[in-house]
Amino acid sequence: MIKKHLLIILLLVCIAGVSWAQSSVTGNVSDERTGEPLIGATILIKGTTTGAVTDLDGNFTLVLNGTEGVELIFSSIGYSSKTISLSPNQTEVNVQLSEDATNLEEVVVTGLASSVKRSNLANSVGTVSARDLTGTTTIQTTDGALYGKVAGATIRSNGGAPGGGMSIQLRGISSLIGASQPLIIVDGVYINNSFQSTGRAAVSGAGGSNQDDGSNRLADLNPADIENIEVLKGPSAAAIYGTRANAGVIIITTKRGKEGRTTVSLSQDVGFATPLRLLGVDDWSEEKINFFFPEARRPIELERFREAQATNTFIDYEDYFYNNEALLLNTRINVTGGDERTKFFVSGNITSEDGTIKSTGFDRYSIRANIDHKITNSIKLGVSSNYINSKTERGFTGNQNNSGASIGYSISYVPNYFDLRRNEDGTYPINPYFSENPVAVTDFGENSSDVNRFIQAFTLDFDLLKTDKHYLVANISGGLDFLQNSTQVYLPEFLQFQSAQANPGDILIGRQESFNTNFQAALVYNWNLGRVNMNSQAGMVRLDFKNQSLFNRGRGLVPGQTNLQQAAVQQISSQFNSEVQEAGVFLQQEMNFEDKIVGTLGVRWDKSSLNGDPNKFYTFPRASLAVNIANFDFWNSATLTSLKPRIAYGETAGPVQFGATFTPLAGTNIGGLLGSEVSTQIGNTSIRPETASELEFGVDAGFWNGRMSIEATYYIKNTQNNIQNLNLAPSTGVNTTPSNEAELSNKGVELGLSGTVIQKSNIKWFSRVLFWKNEIEMTRLGIPTYISGGFGSGLGTFLYAEGYSPTTIVGTPADPSVPGGFTIWGNAQPDFNLSFFNSLDIFKGLQFSFLIDWRKGGSNINLSSFLSDGGGTTEGWFDDDNGDGVPNGRQREPEPYNNAGRWVQDASFVKVREIGLYYTIPRETIAGWFGSTVQNIKIGSSVNNAFLFTDYEGYDPETSTFGAQSVANNVDIAPYPTSRRVFFHLTIDF
Numbered sequence: 001m002i003k004k005h006l007l008i009i010l011l012l013v014c015i016a017g018v019s020w021a022q023s024s025v026t027g028n029v030s031d032e033r034t035g036e037p038l039i040g041a042t043i044l045i046k047g048t049t050t051g052a053v054t055d056l057d058g059n060f061t062l063v064l065n066g067t068e069g070v071e072l073i074f075s076s077i078g079y080s081s082k083t084i085s086l087s088p089n090q091t092e093v094n095v096q097l098s099e100d101a102t103n104l105e106e107v108v109v110t111g112l113a114s115s116v117k118r119s120n121l122a123n124s125v126g127t128v129s130a131r132d133l134t135g136t137t138t139i140q141t142t143d144g145a146l147y148g149k150v151a152g153a154t155i156r157s158n159g160g161a162p163g164g165g166m167s168i169q170l171r172g173i174s175s176l177i178g179a180s181q182p183l184i185i186v187d188g189v190y191i192n193n194s195f196q197s198t199g200r201a202a203v204s205g206a207g208g209s210n211q212d213d214g215s216n217r218l219a220d221l222n223p224a225d226i227e228n229i230e231v232l233k234g235p236s237a238a239a240i241y242g243t244r245a246n247a248g249v250i251i252i253t254t255k256r257g258k259e260g261r262t263t264v265s266l267s268q269d270v271g272f273a274t275p276l277r278l279l280g281v282d283d284w285s286e287e288k289i290n291f292f293f294p295e296a297r298r299p300i301e302l303e304r305f306r307e308a309q310a311t312n313t314f315i316d317y318e319d320y321f322y323n324n325e326a327l328l329l330n331t332r333i334n335v336t337g338g339d340e341r342t343k344f345f346v347s348g349n350i351t352s353e354d355g356t357i358k359s360t361g362f363d364r365y366s367i368r369a370n371i372d373h374k375i376t377n378s379i380k381l382g383v384s385s386n387y388i389n390s391k392t393e394r395g396f397t398g399n400q401n402n403s404g405a406s407i408g409y410s411i412s413y414v415p416n417y418f419d420l421r422r423n424e425d426g427t428y429p430i431n432p433y434f435s436e437n438p439v440a441v442t443d444f445g446e447n448s449s450d451v452n453r454f455i456q457a458f459t460l461d462f463d464l465l466k467t468d469k470h471y472l473v474a475n476i477s478g479g480l481d482f483l484q485n486s487t488q489v490y491l492p493e494f495l496q497f498q499s500a501q502a503n504p505g506d507i508l509i510g511r512q513e514s515f516n517t518n519f520q521a522a523l524v525y526n527w528n529l530g531r532v533n534m535n536s537q538a539g540m541v542r543l544d545f546k547n548q549s550l551f552n553r554g555r556g557l558v559p560g561q562t563n564l565q566q567a568a569v570q571q572i573s574s575q576f577n578s579e580v581q582e583a584g585v586f587l588q589q590e591m592n593f594e595d596k597i598v599g600t601l602g603v604r605w606d607k608s609s610l611n612g613d614p615n616k617f618y619t620f621p622r623a624s625l626a627v628n629i630a631n632f633d634f635w636n637s638a639t640l641t642s643l644k645p646r647i648a649y650g651e652t653a654g655p656v657q658f659g660a661t662f663t664p665l666a667g668t669n670i671g672g673l674l675g676s677e678v679s680t681q682i683g684n685t686s687i688r689p690e691t692a693s694e695l696e697f698g699v700d701a702g703f704w705n706g707r708m709s710i711e712a713t714y715y716i717k718n719t720q721n722n723i724q725n726l727n728l729a730p731s732t733g734v735n736t737t738p739s740n741e742a743e744l745s746n747k748g749v750e751l752g753l754s755g756t757v758i759q760k761s762n763i764k765w766f767s768r769v770l771f772w773k774n775e776i777e778m779t780r781l782g783i784p785t786y787i788s789g790g791f792g793s794g795l796g797t798f799l800y801a802e803g804y805s806p807t808t809i810v811g812t813p814a815d816p817s818v819p820g821g822f823t824i825w826g827n828a829q830p831d832f833n834l835s836f837f838n839s840l841d842i843f844k845g846l847q848f849s850f851l852i853d854w855r856k857g858g859s860n861i862n863l864s865s866f867l868s869d870g871g872g873t874t875e876g877w878f879d880d881d882n883g884d885g886v887p888n889g890r891q892r893e894p895e896p897y898n899n900a901g902r903w904v905q906d907a908s909f910v911k912v913r914e915i916g917l918y919y920t921i922p923r924e925t926i927a928g929w930f931g932s933t934v935q936n937i938k939i940g941s942s943v944n945n946a947f948l949f950t951d952y953e954g955y956d957p958e959t960s961t962f963g964a965q966s967v968a969n970n971v972d973i974a975p976y977p978t979s980r981r982v983f984f985h986l987t988i989d990f
Contacts, residue, residue, distance in 0.1 A: 023065075025091055028058045029074055032096040033759060034844060040258050041076035041097070046083065053259045056935055080706060098706075099756070099764075109230050109251050112240055112586060113475050113522040113537050120598040122624035122646045124698055124713040124750055126150035126231035130255070132837075134223050136849045136916035137942035138269045138330055138983050140164055140353065140362065141219040142226065142252070148835035148853035148913055151713075151750040151772040152233045156969055157959045158195070160276075160978035162355045162362035163392035163449070164219035165195070165964075170233045170248035171715060172746035172774040172829075173966050175654050175690055176722050176806060180966030182231075182248040183241060184218060187370075187384040187457040189479035190244075190543060192514045193218045195964035198394065199489045199508040199551055200447050202573060205401035211961055213398045213976065217483060220388045220453050222349040222366045224267075224332050227255045233750075234717050235694040239622035239650030242584050242606040244543075246654030246692045246719065254384060255336070256370045257344040262337030263935070264990040269330035271983035275322050275356055276945050277955055278977070279868075280875035282889075283314075284415050288878045291887070301415075308417035315419060317411040321442065322977050326354035326361075330983075338372070345370040356979050357407065358442055360395040364388065378463040384479075386455040394447045396438075397976040398961055404436020404497045405445065408864065408974025411438055413871035428496070433871070436497040446490040454482045470527035475539075478519040485512040493557050503568050505557030512549040518542065522586075535590040543582040550575050578658045582608040585617075596631045600624045610656040612687040624648035630702075642702035642709075647695075654690040656723065660738045661685050680735040681725070688740050692719040708755025717746040718779070726783055741782025744806075748774035764841040773832035776805040785819045789968030793822050796861040796900045798968050805829060806967045809859055811900020825904040826859030828970040845920040851913045855957070860907040862954050863973045907957035907970070909950035916942035918985070936989035944981040 029041040037058025044051035045064070052062040064070055064086075072093065075081035079097040086093065108125050109115045118127075128149050129135075139145035141164035147155055154172075158165035167181065174180045184193040195216045197209035206212075230251040232238040238245035282288075289301045308314055329352045336345045351364040368386045375381055400406040413433045414420060420439045422428055428440040457479035465472040486509075491498055493505030522539030551574045554567025564570055588602035605617040626646040629635060635643075662683040665676040698713035722742035728734055754768035781802045787810060789798040799808040801819035807828035815823040834856075839849040868874040869889045877889030884891075892902045918940030926934050950957055956978040960969050 023089075023091065024061055024063045025072075025086065025093060026059070026061045027093040027095065029054050029060065029076070029095050029097060030058050031079075032098040033761060033764060035096075035761075036844070038076045038079070038097060040260065041074060041079075044073045044075070046071040046073050055260060099759075109253065112520060112541065113524050113539060114535070114588065114590065116590075116598075119628065119642065119644070120592065120595060120626060122598060122600060122626035123237035123648045123696060124151070124233065124711065124715075125237055126152070126229075126233060128229040128231070130227050133226055133229065136851065136914040137944045137981070138271070138328075138985070139223050139944060140351070140981075141166065141215075142221045142223045142229075143168060143216070143218045145223050146229070146231075148770070148833075148837070148851055150231050150233075151752055151770040152748065152774070153231065154774075154830070154833070155958070157956070157978065158215075158964060159213040159394075159397060159959055159961075159976040160956065161213060161357075161392075161394040161397065161976040162353055162360055163215045163390070163394060164362075165213065165215040166218070167195075167216075167960075167964055167969055168250075169966070170231065171694075171717055171748055172776050173744060173806065174247040174692060174717075174719055174746075175966050176724055176742055176744075176800075177657065177966070180247045180654075181216070182250050183238075183244045184250050184252065186221065186252045186455060187254055187479070188459065188477045188518075188520070189455055189457045189481055190516055190518045191217070191455060191481045192483050192516055192545075194514070196449075196485050196512055197510070197549075197551075198447060198449055198487045199510050199573070200394070200396065200405070201399070202551070202553070203403070203489045203491060203506055203508050204396065204399070204405035205403045206399040206406075207401070210964055211399050213394060213961070214964075215392065215449070216964070217451070217453070217485075220364070220366075220390055220451060220483075221252070221386075222332075222347070222351075222364070222368070222388075224349065225254045225347055225366070225368050225386070227253050229253075234650070234696060234715055235652040235692045236622065236624065236648035236650035236696040236715070239620050239652050240586055240588065240602055240604055241652065242586075242604040242620045243582060243608055243618065243653045243655055243689055245652040246690060254368065254370060254386075255334075255345050255347070256372060256382075257336045257338040259338050259340060259343060262335065265332075265334040265336075265987065266990075267330075267332040267985070267987040269328070269983045269985050271328035271981055273326040273328055273353070273356055273979040273981045275955075276978045276980045277948050278318055278323060279953070279955065281316055281318050281416055281868075281873050282875050282877040284417055284872075285878075288872070291878075292872045305415075305417045308419075313419055314416045315421070316416060317414060317420070317438075320421075321358075321407050321411065321438065322356055324356050324358055326356050326979070328353045328981060328983065341374045343372045355393070355395065355976075357395045357397070357976065359445075360393045360976075362390070362392050364390040378466075380459075380461045382457075382459040382461075384455075384457040386453075388451070388453045388455075390449075390451045390453075392449045392451075394449070395976065396441050396445055396447060397974060399973040402435050402497075404431075404434055404438065404495075405441060405491060406974055407438045407442065409867060410434045410436055410441075412864075412867035412873055412974070415872065430496055435500075436495060440495050441491070444492050444495065446488060448488050450486045452484045454480075456480050470525070472526075473524045475522045475524060476520070478517070480518075481514070481516040483512075483514045486510070487512070488562075490562055493559055501555070503556030505559075505561075505567070506553070506555050507557060507562055507564065507567065508551055508553045508573060509564060510549065510551040513547070515546045517544045531594055533592040535592070537586075537588045539586055541582075541584040541586070543580075543584075545580040545582075546578070548577045580609055580655075580658065582606060582610075594631070596628050598626045598628070606653070608655060608689070610658060610660070611689060612656075612661050612685045618653060618689060618691075620651045620653065622648070622650035624650075639703055640701060641705050642700070644700040646698045646700070649693070649695050651691065651693045653692070654719075656687050656689055657738070659683070660687050660723070678734075682728075682734045682737045684737050684739060687723070687738055688721050690719060690721050690723055690740070692717060694718075703755070707759070708753075711750075711752040713750040715746075715748055715750075717748075719744045719746075724783060739782070741780070742778065742800075743780035743782075745777045745779045746774055748772065762843050766839045768835075768837045770835045771832060772834075774829065776807060776829055778802055778804055778806055787820050787822065789962075789965075790861050790971050791863070794900060795863060795866060796825060796904050796971075797822075798828075799824070809861065809904050811904070813896060813899050823899070823901065825901040826906075828858055828860070828968075830855045830908075831857030845922060847918045847920075848916070850915045852910065853913050854910045856908050858907045858957075858970070859904050860952065860954065860957060860960070860970045860972050862903050862905045862952070863971060864955070864975070865905075865953050866903050867974060905952055905954075907950070907952050909948060909952060909957045911948050912943075912946040914942070914944055915946050916940060918942075934988060934990055936987070938985070938987040940985040942983045942985065944983075945978060946980060
């Protein structure tokens with residue numbers, strides 16, 4: 001009996017001991033400036049993975065195993081973290097966090113299995129947060145949201161049509177062929193961001209698909225789903241990505257669930273779009289008609305003019321076609337929440353935007369589910385699923401060759417006294433000035449794209465070993481990107497141009513599919529070597545890319561039919577299939593001496609089936625070093641509170657174009673016998689990937705405990721083995737073969753200044769200035785000097801010569817002192833770019849922000865002016881500025897008149913890109929209205945592309961017919977005008 005009582009007493013003591021050992025601490029986390037609670041702030045027990053998250057009131061409860069010697073780390077996105085030591089038996093702690101204006105605390109994803117705190121970063125990595133991306137206004141596409149937010153990024157639009165279409169170049173030109181576009185990775189998936197043809201250029205006669213005014217497929221992503229974007233701008237940062245990183249890497253991370261109460265957020269944007277800029281058209285008079293038209297033509301033109309005068313039916317065709325108010329609708333719903341084991345983020349989005357040209361528009365339907373689940377304490381699974389369906393009607397703009405399938409091209413030649421509008425009987429007038437009536441094309445032509453896309457990603461982390469001093473983690477990740485794009489370009493048989501053909505009625509139906517998969521496995525071992533923390537990683541990567549496309553064309557359609565089988569002439573316009581396999585192995589060692597000295601050494605080996613030797617591994621090393629001088633004990637400055645010089649070096653490559661190692665065979669039919677014939681271009685089995693090396697120097701400085709920061713970077717990026725076509729001797733029987741000959745040098749400066757100008761309880765003013773410039777030189781050509789791009793020397797083209805930039809624009813008249821023999825008229829490369837962002841938080845809940853972008857220098861070849869001058873419709877065409885009796889439209893500077901310099905124009909501009917004004921209703925007011933049902937209400941208004949200031953004589957100096965090309969991407973031919981977008985916003989959180 002005594003033993004039994006002793007056992008009970010002992011058990012009670014143990015239970016009491018356990019109860020005593022397991023205590024809890026409660027508290028609140030708030031904003032130091034405003035006192036507002038911080039929702040979703042993280043509290044972590046230092047040295048463990050145990051933590052808690054604050055609720056909607058900023059409160060938290062955290063279970064402890066005693067309080068003696070416990071340190072809690074408080075952190076929240078956008079705020080500087082704070083460490084608090086608990087005193088014995090302490091059960092409550094309230095913490096105020098200050099905003100991290102310099103973002104030194106944010107974690108930057110820099111590699112395949114690594115991330116680093118920005119304060120320890122040895123490279124200049126651009127970061128765009130969700131607030132930067134969409135916090136000011138609603139942007140139609142993700143790439144369009146990057147304008148002015150990344151130093152070193154030059155972005156051009158393929159046209160202003162709904163659905164986007166952007167070209168992004170990071171730190172200049174990385175390749176002389178192709179698009180020189182960065183690698184895009186979304187949640188670890190290597191996605192397809194190719195410029196995809198619609199077939200418009202084939203039907204309109206414009207030429208190759210690079211004039212299609214199409215979209216690149218980053219337009220499919222919903223920008224509101226994105227948490228942040230990291231931009232690895234050059235090889236020194238992107239070397240760990242090897243063969244596909246020559247043009248930089250853009251890493252997109254989407255939003256994920258957080259532990260806590262389930263939150264439902266509903267957002268609605270309603271807006272309208274109008275043209276950002278219209279150029280105006282020239283008025284006509286009898287005097288101008290007698291000057292412009294040949295004598296035999298004057299009577300009929302004068303009769304038409306007088307009839308228009310009598311009926312007052314002068315028509316501004318630019319206004320008629322382009323100045324149509326477009327309705328913009330964007331609906332989003334997010335559901336997020338979770339517990340310690342499972343967190344989720346689910347979103348749905350419907351975007352429906354009309355274009356400012358009739359019968360054009362963009363619709364996108366997107367659903368996403370991101371789920372994180374802790375299978376055991378040592379195994380974690382993350383899954384990301386995204387399905388997108390988008391439908392685009394892009395209309396008919398841009399270049400064409402006498403088919404009339406371009407609005408801007410056609411109306412350049414139509415005087416405002418001739419009425420092209422539909423007759424009362426339903427017919428359309430015959431256009432006597434050009435080959436087509438653009439009103440009929442707009443009403444009945446079709447240029448559509450229907451995209452179905454599925455992006456799936458997964459990550460699986462295994463904690464293999466974890467002690468106080470080291471841990472070993474195995475990471476397996478991968479994903480797939482399946483993309484199907486169905487396009488249709490249709491011009492019915494009754495159109496003016498079509499009815500004059502032997503087989504009227506033209507339809508081109510295309511189907512493009514891509515299936516990308518990637519798999520990665522890595523081991524990450526973190527350990528200490530004395531006072532130095534070491535992080536070692538090793539892994540392998542496997543990439544598979546499959547692409548196929550088929551375009552079928554039918555001409556001579558049965559009236560009213562769009563079925564290829566009901567066409568008199570049926571043909572396969574083009575067919576393409578490709579399969580690419582790549583594999584890589586990487587090693588990386590990171591060293592951190594107490595956040596004072598941080599270094600990285602890494603290397604990657606890659607092989608690709610695209611290379612001449614598909615089994616050869618190419619080596620890509622990287623190294624970096626950063627020294628946080630202000631973290632050393634000897635540093636004691638209340639003004640300069642952080643100072644970090646840094647240096648980095650890295651090497652990357654750009655993939656060889658598919659098929660460069662093979663000689664193409666073209667189909668032929670001789671006497672009814674089918675066969676193949678050898679192309680005039682032969683393959684090169686010794687072709688190597690284009691390679692690049694970059695040395696980057698920089699310094700980062702912070703003042704007054706992060707109140708202000710400066711980032712300065714200078715880089716030297718050299719690209720070798722640039723692929724060009726080598727002309728062969730005629731005796732070989734073929735013309736060209738691809739070869740690795742050219743070398744390029746890009747040198748540039750990037751500066752960033754940001755900080756909180758004013759920080760008081762009732763006002764906070766944050767400001768950021770970014771400045772960047774890049775200089776390009778062809779250091780080696782390897783073949784004789786030549787000109788290429790655009791439409792020839794008479795209108796402006798591009799010089800490829802050693803010692804010159806390939807962006808140099810040359811043209812008539814002849815100048816034998818210049819390589820190639822033509823006059824230099826300009827350079828497409830800007831002198832510099834500068835962006836200026838400001839955000840003001842006024843009182844409680846009112847926020848005003850704006851973004852201004854300035855590009856100085858850089859020339860465009862403005863062939864829109866060439867067209868309207870040729871048609872006599874340029875505003876001011878009949879003016880005579882120099883008084884010599886010759887109108888401006890027939891004689892434009894520079895002298896000698898009417899050479900290629902007439903069309904090469906300075907494309908400098910200042911653009912107010914974004915303006916936003918929002919008000920968050922106080923929580924006390926909301927509680928009085930709805931109780932605890934509604935947690936947050938935010939209303940606002942914003943403008944995208946608010947104002948443009950430029951002397952450039954085009955719709956938008958950033959628009960180009962060849963925007964998808966690396967060189968010659970600044971040729972402007974009758975584009976779809978850029979829109980000004982005005983929105984009204986409402987967001988409700990439940």
